[in-house]
Amino acid sequence: MEYEPSAKELAHFPFLKKAGEKVRTLPPVDRLLDEKRGSVIKDLASERINQALSPGKKINSHLETLPEDEIAGYVLSRIIVSCIGDRQILDRLARYEADRAYAFLVSETGSEDGERGWNENVRFEGEFSPLAIYLAHEFGVDITRDHVPLADYVEISAPLHETRFKLVNRVVTRGRVEIQPGERYELLRERIRVILRQDLPYRNIPKSLCEKVGTLSEQIRKKYQDRMLENFGAVEEGAFPPCIRELISAVTSGANLTHPGRFSLTAFLHTIGMDNDHIAELYARSPDFDPEKTMYQVGHITGGGGTEYTAPACAAMRTTGLCIRPDKICETINHPLSYYRRKKRQKTSA
Numbered sequence: 511m512e513y514e515p516s517a518k519e520l521a522h523f524p525f526l527k528k529a530g531e532k533v534r535t536l537p538p539v540d541r542l543l544d545e546k547r548g549s550v551i552k553d554l555a556s557e558r559i560n561q562a563l564s565p566g567k568k569i570n571s572h573l574e575t576l577p578e579d580e581i582a583g584y585v586l587s588r589i590i591v592s593c594i595g596d597r598q599i600l601d602r603l604a605r606y607e608a609d610r611a612y613a614f615l616v617s618e619t620g621s622e623d624g625e626r627g628w629n630e631n632v633r634f635e636g637e638f639s640p641l642a643i644y645l646a647h648e649f650g651v652d653i654t655r656d657h658v659p660l661a662d663y664v665e666i667s668a669p670l671h672e673t674r675f676k677l678v679n680r681v682v683t684r685g686r687v688e689i690q691p692g693e694r695y696e697l698l699r700e701r702i703r704v705i706l707r708q709d710l711p712y713r714n715i716p717k718s719l720c721e722k723v724g725t726l727s728e729q730i731r732k733k734y735q736d737r738m739l740e741n742f743g744a745v746e747e748g749a750f751p752p753c754i755r756e757l758i759s760a761v762t763s764g765a766n767l768t769h770p771g772r773f774s775l776t777a778f779l780h781t782i783g784m785d786n787d788h789i790a791e792l793y794a795r796s797p798d799f800d801p802e803k804t805m806y807q808v809g810h811i812t813g814g815g816g817t818e819y820t821a822p823a824c825a826a827m828r829t830t831g832l833c834i835r836p837d838k839i840c841e842t843i844n845h846p847l848s849y850y851r852r853k854k855r856q857k858t859s860a
C-alpha cells in the first residue's frame with residue numbers, strides 16, 4: 511500500500527503532491543487572505559522568503575503552526591516571488607526550500623547534537639524512513655539503492671561543485687554510479703531544488719492577487735535590494751573571482767571574447783553595481799570594438815530589452831570553458847557572485 515504522509519509530514523514537505531491536495535480543500539488564496547488566518551499565512555510566507563534571502567538561514571524543524579497554514583504559507587511565498595519576478599529571488603527561494611527539506615530529512619529522528627527529532631511517528635524499515643523513500647520516489651530518486659544510472663547522476667550532479675561529485679572521482683560500474691548513504695539526501699536536495707525552480711515563476715497569477723500582496727512584495731523586494739547594495743556596494747576589483755579577472759585581462763589586452771565570455775563578464779559587472787558606460791569602456795580595446803553595438807549589447811544584457819540577465823553560476827562557466835584557475839575560495843562556492851561577496855567581506859573585515 512502506498513505510504514500516506516501525515517498532516518505534520520506534509521507541513522514539513524509542502525511541495526509534495528499530497529500537500530497540494532490538502533491546500534485545495536481551503537478557500538482560494540485571495541479569499542484566504544481576507545480571512546482571520548490570512549495574516550498568519552502572510553507572515554509565514556514572508557518569513558520563508560526572508561529566510562531564503564538572508565545569508566544566515568535558520569531552519570527550525572519543530573513547526574508551531576497548523577499544517578494547513580504552513581502549506582498555504584509555502585504556496586503564498588511562491589506566489590509572492592512570482593509577482594516580484596526577480597530571477598535571483600526565485601533562485602534563492604528554490605534553494606532555501608531544498609535546504610529546508612534536507613534539514614528536515616536528516617533531523618526526523620533527532621540530530622547528532624542531541625536535539626529531539628521532529629517526527630515522533632517515524633518508523634524505519636531499513637536505512638531510510640518510509641517518508642524519505644516516498645518523497646524521494648516522487649522526485650524520481652531511489653534512495654534505497656547504492657547506485658544511480660549514469661545519465662541520472664550526470665543530470666543531478668551537474669550543478670554540484672564539490673570535487674567528490676565529479677564523475678572522475680566516482681566509482682562507475684556497468685553504467686551505474688555508486689552513491690554513499692549520506693550522499694543520497696544530498697542528491698535528492700539538488701533534485702528538489704531544480705524541480706521547484708522549474709515551476710517558478712507561476713505564469714497564471716491574476717493581477718488582482720499580485721496587487722493584493724503588492725505591499726508585502728514591495729517590502730521584500732526593497733529589503734533584498736538594500737541587502738544586495740550592502741553586500742556589493744562599491745565595486746572592489748580586488749575581490750573579483752579568477753574567472754572574471756581572466757576575462758578582464760583578456761579584454762584589456764585586446765583579445766576578442768567569445769559570446770559566453772562577454773555575456774558572463776557583462777552580467778557579473780552589472781550585478782555588482784558597475785554602470786553600463788563603465789562596462790562598455792572595458793570593451794574599448796577589443797579589436798572589433800564598435801561603441802554603438804557594444805552599448806546595445808551591454809544594455810540588452812543588463813535589462814534594456816526587458817530582461818535583466820544574471821551572471822552564470824560556476825557550473826555553467828565550466829561548461830563554456832570560462833572557469834579558469836579556480837582557487838581555494840572556489841572550492842567553497844557555486845557562483846562567481848558568491849566568491850565576490852565572500853572575498854569582499856574578508857577584505858573589509860581584514
Ligand code: SF4
Pocket residue numbers: 751752753754823824827828832833834835836837840841844845846849
Ligand atoms: S569556480 Fe566559479 S568563481 Fe571560481 S573561477 Fe570557476 S567559475 Fe569563477
